[in-house]
Amino acid sequence: xxxxxxxxxxxxxxxxxxxxxxxxxxxxxxxxxxxxxxxxxxxxxxxxxxxxxxxxxxxxxxxxxxxxxxxxxxxxxxxxxxxxxxxxxxxxxxxxxxxxxxxxxxxxxxxxxxxxxxxxxxxxxxxxxxxxxxxxxxxxxxxxxxxxxxxxxxxxxxxxxxxxxxxxxxxxxxxxxxxxxxxxxxxxxxxxxxxxxxxxxxxxxxxxxxxxxxxxxxxxxxxxxxxxxxxxxxxxxxxxxxxxxxxxxxxxxxxxxxxxxxxxxxxxxxxxxxxxxxxxxxxxxxxxxxxxxxxxxxxxxxxxxxxxxxxxxxxxxxxxxxxxxxxxxxxxxxxxxxxxxxxxxxxxxxxxxxxxxxxxxxxxxxxxxxxxxxxxxxxxxxxxxxxxxxxxxxxxxxxxxxxxxxxxxxxxxxxxxxxxxxxxxxxxxxxxxxxxxxxxxxxxxxxxxxxxxxxxxxxxxxxxxxxxxxxxxxxxxxxxxxxxxxxxxxxxxxxxxxxxxxxxxxxxxxxxxxxxxxxxxxxxxxxxxxxxx
Amino acid sequence: xxxxxxxxxxxxxxxxxxxxxxxxxxxxxxxxxxxxxxxxxxxxxxxxxxxxxxxxxxxxxxxxxxxxxxxxxxxxxxxxxxxxxxxxxxxxxxxxxxxxxxxxxxxxxxxxxxxxxxxxxxxxxxxxxxxxxxxxxxxxxxxxxxxxxxxxxxxxxxxxxxxxxxxxxxxxxxxxxxxxxxxxxxxxxxxxxxxxxxxxxxxxxxxxxxxxxxxxxxxxxxxxxxxxxxxxxxxxxxxxxxxxxxxxxxxxxxxxxxxxxxxxxxxxxxxxxxxxxxxxxxxxxxxxxxxxxxxxxxxxxxxxxxxxxxxxxxxxxxxxxxxxxxxxxxxxxxxxxxxxxxxxxxxxxxxxxxxxxxxxxxxxxxxxxxxxxxxxxxxxxxxxxxxxxxxxxxxxxxxxxxxxxxxxxxxxxxxxxxxxxxxxxxxxxxxxxxxxxxxxxxxxxxxx
Numbered sequence: 001x002x003x004x005x006x007x008x009x010x011x012x013x014x015x016x017x018x019x020x021x022x023x024x025x026x027x028x029x030x031x032x033x034x035x036x037x038x039x040x041x042x043x044x045x046x047x048x049x050x051x052x053x054x055x056x057x058x059x060x061x062x063x064x065x066x067x068x069x070x071x072x073x074x075x076x077x078x079x080x081x082x083x084x085x086x087x088x089x090x091x092x093x094x095x096x097x098x099x100x101x102x103x104x105x106x107x108x109x110x111x112x113x114x115x116x117x118x119x120x121x122x123x124x125x126x127x128x129x130x131x132x133x134x135x136x137x138x139x140x141x142x143x144x145x146x147x148x149x150x151x152x153x154x155x156x157x158x159x160x161x162x163x164x165x166x167x168x169x170x171x172x173x174x175x176x177x178x179x180x181x182x183x184x185x186x187x188x189x190x191x192x193x194x195x196x197x198x199x200x201x202x203x204x205x206x207x208x209x210x211x212x213x214x215x216x217x218x219x220x221x222x223x224x225x226x227x228x229x230x231x232x233x234x235x236x237x238x239x240x241x242x243x244x245x246x247x248x249x250x251x252x253x254x255x256x257x258x259x260x261x262x263x264x265x266x267x268x269x270x271x272x273x274x275x276x277x278x279x280x281x282x283x284x285x286x287x288x289x290x291x292x293x294x295x296x297x298x299x300x301x302x303x304x305x306x307x308x309x310x311x312x313x314x315x316x317x318x319x320x321x322x323x324x325x326x327x328x329x330x331x332x333x334x335x336x337x338x339x340x341x342x343x344x345x346x347x348x349x350x351x352x353x354x355x356x357x358x359x360x361x362x363x364x365x366x367x368x369x370x371x372x373x374x375x376x377x378x379x380x381x382x383x384x385x386x387x388x389x390x391x392x393x394x395x396x397x398x399x400x401x402x403x404x405x406x407x408x409x410x411x412x413x414x415x416x417x418x419x420x421x422x423x424x425x426x427x428x429x430x431x432x433x434x435x436x437x438x439x440x441x442x443x444x445x446x447x448x449x450x451x452x453x454x455x456x457x458x459x460x461x462x463x464x465x466x467x468x469x470x471x472x473x474x475x476x477x478x479x480x481x482x483x484x485x486x487x488x489x490x491x492x493x494x495x496x497x498x499x500x501x502x503x504x505x506x507x508x509x510x511x512x513x514x515x516x517x518x519x520x521x522x523x524x525x526x527x528x529x530x531x532x533x
Numbered sequence: 534x535x536x537x538x539x540x541x542x543x544x545x546x547x548x549x550x551x552x553x554x555x556x557x558x559x560x561x562x563x564x565x566x567x568x569x570x571x572x573x574x575x576x577x578x579x580x581x582x583x584x585x586x587x588x589x590x591x592x593x594x595x596x597x598x599x600x601x602x603x604x605x606x607x608x609x610x611x612x613x614x615x616x617x618x619x620x621x622x623x624x625x626x627x628x629x630x631x632x633x634x635x636x637x638x639x640x641x642x643x644x645x646x647x648x649x650x651x652x653x654x655x656x657x658x659x660x661x662x663x664x665x666x667x668x669x670x671x672x673x674x675x676x677x678x679x680x681x682x683x684x685x686x687x688x689x690x691x692x693x694x695x696x697x698x699x700x701x702x703x704x705x706x707x708x709x710x711x712x713x714x715x716x717x718x719x720x721x722x723x724x725x726x727x728x729x730x731x732x733x734x735x736x737x738x739x740x741x742x743x744x745x746x747x748x749x750x751x752x753x754x755x756x757x758x759x760x761x762x763x764x765x766x767x768x769x770x771x772x773x774x775x776x777x778x779x780x781x782x783x784x785x786x787x788x789x790x791x792x793x794x795x796x797x798x799x800x801x802x803x804x805x806x807x808x809x810x811x812x813x814x815x816x817x818x819x820x821x822x823x824x825x826x827x828x829x830x831x832x833x834x835x836x837x838x839x840x841x842x843x844x845x846x847x848x849x850x851x852x853x854x855x856x857x858x859x860x861x862x863x864x865x866x867x868x869x870x871x872x873x874x875x876x877x878x879x880x881x882x883x884x885x886x887x888x889x890x891x892x893x894x895x896x897x898x899x900x901x902x903x904x905x906x907x908x909x910x911x912x913x914x915x916x917x918x919x920x921x922x923x924x925x926x927x928x929x930x931x932x933x934x935x936x937x938x939x940x941x942x943x944x945x946x947x948x949x950x951x952x953x954x955x956x957x958x959x960x961x962x963x964x965x966x967x968x969x970x971x972x973x974x975x976x977x978x979x980x981x
Contacts (some may be wrong), residue, residue, distance in 0.1 A: 001825075086613040088620070095624055096646040099575035099746070124573055125915055126551040127908065165835065169825035176908025178824040195908045222838060229841050229870050232793040236688040319966045340790045343678070343686045371841055374627070375618035384614070387674025389680050410682045442623035449576075449625015449644045456574045456916045 001157040001181045001190065016092035046521035063133070087436075101452050103479030105299070105460055114285030118465055118475055119300065120292040122458065125174070128199040128293035128300075131191045131462035132206055133469055139185035139255030139322040139399075145269055147261025151223055152274050152281075153181045153188055160212040165219060167381040168205055175202035179209075182463065185256045185322070186400040187280075187470040189253035193459050196294045207307035210282055213312055227266045232259065235533075238345040238410070238511045241336045245531045246347045246406070246509045247335050254325045256399055283313040289471045294456045324401045327351045329507040332527040337514040344416040348407040348423060350505040351494075353469050355398045361484035362492035363500055367394050368443035369493070370430045370501060371407055375442070378407070378426045388415045400471050405500055413513060416518030417430070420508065424524075427506070430497035440490045448482045494533055542579045551939045553914050555750040555924065560757065563737025567924050567934045568752045569744035571917060573633075577645050577745030578918030581655055582638040582925040585733035588709040588774060588859055596713010597721055599632040600676050601729050605639060606630065607668040609657050614668060619673045620650050624713055631850050634711075634859035636929055642918040645746045648753065655741070656759035662730060666723050678710050688792035692970055693866040694850055697800045700785055701966035706774040707860045735766035742925040742934070745917035760899060774859045776802070783966040788973045794841065794871055796970045800862035801960055803847055806855070806930075812943045813955040815854035818847035818863045820894060820952070821885070821901050823909075832885040833867065839878050841868045853913070855940055856926045862966075863959075875969045887961050893953030933971075 107119045141148040153378065157179055158165040171181050177196035181188060190209070194202035234240040244259050251257035261269075291300060329350060353360045364372075371378035371394030382388045392409035407427075411419040454460050455478070468477050508526065509516045518528060557567040590598040606628075608614030616801045621628050626643020641651050684690045695712060702708040741760070743752050779802055821829045822845040833840035844863035847854035869878050894902070914920045914937070924934040 021726055035555070085619055086608075086615050088616060089653075091611070091658070093649040095650060098646050099644060102574065122573070125911070127911060127915070166826070166831055169831075170897075170901060173824055173826040175907045177860065192906070193912065195904065195911075198904065225838075225870070226834075226841055229794055233688065233841075233868065236791050236793045238686060271954050277624060341686060343681050353601045373618075373621045374624050375615070375675070380615065383675055384671065387671045387678070390675055390679035410678070410686070412678060442619065445625040446622040446627075446827060449647075452644060453576050453642045453916075453918075456576065458915065474659070 001179045011025050022498050027166045101468045101482050103489045106475035113311055116288045118290045121297055123294050126196045126294055127193050127336045128196055128295050129193045129462040131189055131290040131466045133187055133288040133466035134190045134282055135187050135286040137183055137185045137187050138258040140319050140456035144158045145265045146258040147265050148269055149183055150261050151269055152277055153183045154223040155215050155219050156213045157209050159214045159216040159243045160208045162250050163399050177202055189466045203303055204307050210317045211311045215271045215274045217271050242345045242347040242509050242511045245334050245336050246349050248348050249507045251325050255322050286318050290462045292461045292466045330503055333508045333521055334531050336511040336531045338511050343412055343513040344510050345410045347509040348506045349404050350401040352405040352500045357471055359496050362488040362496040365443045365488050365493045366496040369439050370394055371433050373446050382422050388419045413516045416516055424503035427501045431502040434494040437490055440493050444485050447485045539703050554933050557841050558753050562763055564760055565740045565928050566756050567742040567928055568749040572746050575645055575746050577648055577747055578642045578921040579743050580638050580640045580921035580925040582929050584738045584929055586635040588634045588706045592705055595710045595717040602630045602632045603672040604726055608663040612657050617654055619756045640918055641942050652755055652759045658973050659763055664723050664727050669723050689796055693798035697798050700859055701800045702776050732769055732785045735768050736763050738764045738768045740925045740928040742921040744921040776860045779964055782962040786970045789970050792972045796868045798968045799865045801965045803863055813947050815847055815949040816947050816952055817907050817955050818854055822846045828885050837881045838882045839873045839881050843867050847946045858930050889956040893949045899949050903944050906944050910940055
């Protein structure tokens with residue numbers, strides 16, 4: 001099935017294409033572009049966007065003297081003036097009264113076989129979004145077969161006991177949808193949006209895939225060939241190279257370090273391996289079905305029982321969840337040489353709270369002020385004041401057992417060093433001074449408001465509920481998270497900045513011309529380790 | 534039991550008659566205002582589209598329409614740079630803009646509590662701008678970084694939408710670099726910004742659409758309050774952008790420094806959107822490219838195994854087949870393995886097309902693609918901001934947004950014979966342009 005591609009440029013604002021996912025950027029994969037890309041929705045900091053998908057590798061680096069770093073980041077900063085916000089126009093009408101966020105009404109049930117079902121009826125718009133969340137993603141792959149999950153996702157809809165790959169694709173199309181997959185380290189979400197009066201067709205085939213996938217030998221062979229070519233194509237993309245290096249640097253030997261298969265793993269994985277992994281993971285007691293949209297609750301409930309009721313769990317226990325990562329990322333620069341690069345792709349990451357941790361909401365607000373919205377400090381500084389980059393931004397990457405704050409900026413070669421200097425400066429400003437009450441309020445309203453906008457989309461509600469379940473949270477968290485953001489005090493936000501945003505916590509990845517990176521980033525005094533291909 | 538349940542589901546109410554509510558007005562200064570009421574969430578989406586895109590940007594100023602779009606966010610005398618984002622994000626919303634062939638649109642979405650200030654800000658930047666040299670220099674740099682991140686630093690460099698039209702068409706409006714040559718971006722002056730603004734950013738060249746948790750009468754009153762006093766302006770008449778017919782196939786090879794595997798782009802010229810053939814053309818584009826059930830995916834990726842991915846359609850990827858207003862292509866973008874030759878791939882591509890021309894689609898293929906297209910069409914109308922955008926383009930091109938609600942019936946009315954006839958007439962080699970994009974390393978080896 002086609003992989004859902006996350007929009008990686010969080011704040012593309014002002015571009016020719018909106019947040020359109022262009023295949024050449026997103027990497028090749030066997031899919032037809034989404035005809036209705038959700039091009040207007042910012043991957044805002046509050047969402048579970050998977051920006052980053054970091055990965056792994058143990059690096060042994062020298063700790064450097066902190067003083068060297070501080071000397072580097074406390075250079076004079078000409079941007080200070082530009083950070084001051086202009087006064088509001090005198091004629092500007094005020095905001096109206098706040099309309100409370102309407103939390104989706106989720107009906108929770110469980111089939112006798114252990115399948116959890118969350119239903120969200122929304123009469124009106126004539127479609128239904130179905131999402132099947134199955135625990136077990138890349139972090140559950142065998143150590144010697146990293147990225148086996150990617151092949152599993154690619155082939156699971158390529159044949160069942162009674163349907164060919166083509167019949168499956170045609171059945172989804174006949175219901176008005178395409179099946180798409182969202183694979184992350186902790187789980188795989190499969191989603192389809194069908195017309196309301198054809199949802200039974202989509203549900204039936206989704207159940208067939210969950211229960212009866214056969215992983216035909218010829219389809220596995222084709223998927224392996226494609227995967228090798230895809231990997232080669234992805235290795236041309238700076239974003240992929242940066243994400244892979246950052247994940248290795250953050251997570252080391254942990255399964256969260258895997259963001260894609262290796263050529264070796266693709267070559268050695270057999271159809272038998274995929275069938276075994278499928279039977280281990282695809283079991284009703286480790287799965288959640290979400291339906292959001294215009295449906296008759298009784299009719300849908302009966303259909304779910306009919307299609308999913310016969311799915312039985314194997315007698316052996318499910319795979320154990322991955323452990324907490326060590327969380328000891330190194331303050332160093334990982335250089336990924338890319339000949340011919342006209343930009344340096346800078347990615348920074350450090351551990352933060354998990355979704356559901358007490359300081360998660362305050363960290364969301366701190367991140368929004370720092371780099372998580374268009375009017376954030378970093379974007380005003382390196383884009384709107386200095387013009388170093390088009391696409392800077394900060395986000396929180398979520399895992400069941402981890403959270404990480406990520407920063408990303410693609411900058412022209414000549415300003416590689418100045419850009420990292422400004423990023424470190426804005427981080428340390430968050431870590432050493434308190435944000436203003438006005439900044440906190442604006443960020444809170446932004447996070448809560450964009451969350452309400454995002455959750456207008458059926459498929460977004462389905463996907464958000466799916467990930468909440470994966471992270472062990474209840475559906476009520478959907479509304480609770482907005483309430484928590486509003487409750488965070490300026491002190492909480494300042495504390496989150498002090499805890500998570502010091503530049504000295506950051507692992508830095510730089511993808512670009514080696515001489516450019518070495519020449520301009522040497523001044524920071526950090527160890528520079530070249531990431532092997 | 535199973536049968537009973539199935540028939541119960543089959544009896545669920547049919548939603549094929551679902552429509553979006555549309556009410557519109559025109560202000561005395563020519564601004565068209567469209568409102569679509571939807572109370573499913575306490576938010577709104579707003580889109581203001583101007584009838585100017587990169588097709589009509591001046592010669593010697595490639596990329597200017599898009600650079601100008603950036604300048605619309607750089608502040609005004611009353612609301613200096615920074616206010617716009619501060620007010621919208623502080624109101625719980627976000628904003629964006631984008632430039633296409635035939636329109637430039639500005640969009641905002643936020644909780645309804647922010648509607649008044651957002652309308653004020655949109656009216657304010659239609660009154661005048663801060664024509665600042667420093668801001669132009671800043672945004673020139675930002676746009677150049679945008680070109681680097683989306684084109685120069687990417688494998689394939691977006692050649693299937695940036696280069697293909699330049700090869701497929703003959704005249705400047707349709708065949709220039711829409712992102713802009715750096716020398717043209719560098720040459721742009723603040724006087725250019727002012728002139729372009731005065732020519733095209735007029736209420737009588739715009740459609741303002743608001744969808745969401747609003748009441749039409751209240752919106753019309755608000756819009757009158759903020760936009761009513763803006764003067765009508767003389768907008769330059771739209772030049773003839775039509776092309777002479779293509780007489781022969783055009784083929785090109787490009788080398789790619791960053792790509793690791795080759796890719797092919799094919800573009801067929803399409804009839805005008807308002808012609809009778811256009812809807813059949815939309816179906817053909819979707820039959821060939823929409824999803825894993827599509828003819829090209831099944832033919833090239835699955836059956837012949839000569840391609841890794843297939844994408845495309847009419848007016849792809851910069852819009853859908855129902856929103857263009859000048860010469861347009863049906864484009865295919867195919868990434869293929871290094872051990873397959875361009876001619877092998879093209880032979881198999883052509884045999885998929887040949888079947889459509891000879892036999893037309895099957896009844897099942899027709900029914901499926903119609904369902905899929907209607908579902909996709911509804912999908913883009915789901916949330917207020919994308920609904921506002923679709924309504925606004927329809928009103929801009931046709932003078933009324935009602936076309937949005939007619940499209941599903943138009944899709945339904947297309948016959949298999951019309952699809953077959955369309956393919957036979959338009960999907961011919963003399964009507965197409967092909968670019969093969971080859972990794973530099975492979976090109977050096979002589980294309981082995």
